[in-house]
Amino acid sequence: MPTLRSELDVTGDEYLTNRTHNLGMLKLLEEQLSEARAGGGEAYMRRHRERGRLTCRERIDLLVDPGSAFLELSPLAAWGTDFKVGASVVTGIGVVHGVECLLIANDGTVKGGTSNPYTWKKMLRALHIARLNRLPVINLVESGGADLPTQADLFVPAGQLFRDLTQLSAMGIPTVALVFGNSTAGGAYVPGMCDYNVMIDQQSKVFLGGPPLVKMATGEVSTDEELGGARMHSTVSGLSDYLATDERDAIRLGRQIVKSWNWTKLGPRPKPVVDPLYDPAELLGIASADLRVPFSPQEVLARLLDGSEFEEYKPEYGTSLITGWGTLHGYPVGILANARGVIFSEEAEKATEFIQKSNQVDTPLIFLQNTTGYIVGKSFEQGGIIKDGAKMINAVANSAVPHITVIMGASYGAGNYGMCGRAYDPRFLFAWPNSRTAVMGPQQLAGVLSIVGREAAAAAGKEFDEDRDRERTAVIEAQIEKESHAFYMSGKVYDDGIIDPADTRTVLGICLSAVHNNVVEGRRGYGVFRM
Structure with missing residues (x-):
């Protein structure tokens, strides 16, 4: 096969200009990624750890094989909105006991892991990737359910999550739930729909309605443990398959579940890897x-x-x-x-x-x-x-x-x-x-609208307002520059x-x-x- 020969001048002005610009963009990107990694912020991170909890990213680090790569997906979800960058969930592809899995981890430091409209977009995209590529799914659950103030934008599409989990199972693609905290209301259906469930004694809580809601709806008084505790689900309801002693034990059990599958890829194996000739x-x-x-x-x-x-x-x-x-x-x-x-x-x-x-x-x-x-x-x-x-x-x-x-x-x-x-x-x-x-570049789009406006004025026999056109053009260019x-x-x-x-x-x-x-x-x- 022919070999490409580079003619790149790494000392030239064009190369250096591009490199400086792109390094600047990467610095801005790292700032946003750092914000996503910070979860709900320092105070909420500290409170989370004081409760003896690992962060969602620490759980992922322990779950995947040591030294293996984790390809995070959609880390800037909800950027530019009122929601936290990252949309209160981490998704990505990680290797567990040699098996590439799609991981979905709720961030309990962001509003208790509640899901906003961007959370659902991100999770549904992750499940679509799992379906297309036949990737087992591991949910690291700590979910307070829906972000109620935005329920109108998320309630209807959110049901697809449960449909997707059951369809993955029907396709022979395993799904796992490791429950690290609350899995409330709609969030309770994640372990309910998964093939394998691991819950943590005295920590996992899975119920459709918590004690306050049950009391309001039925007048019944119950404790968290009676309604949805890990031990109850492991000994009474049967929802839980494994009862872990703590978070690290839950992760150990999750890895053990993956190891038991004897998973094999269906596509052809790669040839030996050769590095490119150029950096x-x-x-x-x-x-x-x-x-x-x-x-x-x-x-x-x-x-x-x-x-x-x-x-x-x-x-x-x-x-x-x-x-x-x-x-x-x-x-x-x-x-x-x-x-x-x-x-x-x-x-x-x-x-x-x-x-x-x-x-x-x-x-x-x-x-x-x-x-x-x-x-x-x-x-x-x-x-x-x-x-x-x-x-x-x-x-x-x-x-x-x-x-x-x-x-x-x-x-x-x-x-x-x-x-x-x-x-x-x-x-x-x-x-x-x-x-x-975008549909087209900012200048082109603004220019098209200017031409259309000019022709419309001429057709109507009206004088074209040049000053207003310049103002409108500047506004449109700024809008498209931002949105693209x-x-x-x-x-x-x-x-x-x-x-x-x-x-x-x-x-x-x-x-x-x-x-x-x-x-x-x-x-x-x-x-x-x-x-």
């Missing part, structure tokens, strides 16, 4: 600080692929989209990477063929987005850009091999769709901190996390290993393609 840390100087300036996908791939080897497909045709095959952490992959932003008919046709060929040989696809969308203009419309773009989107939508998407720069317009954005259900989607996602920001999009759980470009190879390796828990098989037939 992945150099991606910080490759990713453009100015999204209007394109950068070379080949330079990116030289730092991602095993041995920096890449077999390019149709290298002389549709050159603003790079396609080809390589290996990443031992797994064969197909690559689609934007080179110069705009997608023309040639690129759309090339992508369509490449996706079909990758499906024929059961090869997962990695989409590296940096696109301003499909080309517009009279000659391109007459040339069939709509039907050619439709072929590409058809191919993406109906492709059955695993897709993993990384937004490296711009993700605008239908280019987001054609390059497998969130709406096209990639197994995983991550973004670099310099990235932006990587943190804003991640806060809405439109991606699975913002990652350091230097970590991209590692993150993709973890994801590829995870997807191979399931069968990796392509589609042999497609729908109608417009010619």
Whole structure:
């Protein structure tokens, strides 16, 4: 397989400018991640520990295999809202007794682990990842139920959590609940729906209604232990399968449960891993600080692929989209990477063929987005850009091999769709901190609205107010700049996390290993393609 040769000048002004900008973005990202890791804040963390409790992240650290990686998902959920960054729950992929599992851990230091609308978005996304990739689920439960003031935005969709847990079980994907504290009201159904339950003596409490609610509803007076204590559920109701003496014992039992499964992956095993010829840390100087300036996908791939080897497909045709095959952490992959932003008919046709060929040989696809969308203009419309773009989107939508998407720069317009954005259900989607996602760039969007307003005034025979237009343009540009920001999009759980470009190879390796828990098989037939 041909080897990519880097021409990157790590002493050049462009490289140094990009690197400085991206290091600044990573500093801002770390500040937000630190806030998420801080949970409910120092006072609530201290109170939690004074009660003899481990934090949710400490529980995860003890649960996963020593020295193994934990890929946290959606850590910026609820960013930019009134809720705590992280949405009072930690989700991610960790290895337990050699088995890759999807972990969901309530943060009891944030409003007692109550769930707000973003908590549910984050947990449901995690369960969807578990379903697609056949990952066992371990719930580390400490939930006060719904955040009642926001119940109107969460009550109806929240029921999907219980449906998903039962469907995972029906698919032969094990689910486990380790109950570390209260699991109240709707939260009580998490252990109720899981295949395995571990509860802690004198600590776990699982009930639909606590003593105050029961007294109000029925007049009955009961204690916490009588209604939902761990020992009661272990000896009377039968809800609990294992009675732990303390938190560490519960984690030990959880690991023992996973060990008993004799879990095997269904996908092919990876080949021996070969490091790239070039340092992945150099991606910080490759990713453009100015999204209007394109950068070379080949330079990116030289730092991602095993041995920096890449077999390019149709290298002389549709050159603003790079396609080809390589290996990443031992797994064969197909690559689609934007080179110069705009997608023309040639690129759309090339992508369509490449996706079909990758499906024929059961090869997962990695989409590296940096696109301003499909080309517009009279000659391109007459040339069939709509039907050619439709072929590409058809191919993406109906492709059955695993897709993993990384937004490296711009993700605008239908280019987001054609390059497998969130709406096209990639197994995983991550973004670099310099990235932006929107219908179009701020200046373009504001300019379009200005033109529309000018034409409307002319049609009505009215004078166009230039001063008001300038004010409106500035407001719109500021709005789109804010709403397209990587943190804003991640806060809405439109991606699975913002990652350091230097970590991209590692993150993709973890994801590829995870997807191979399931069968990796392509589609042999497609729908109608417009010619």
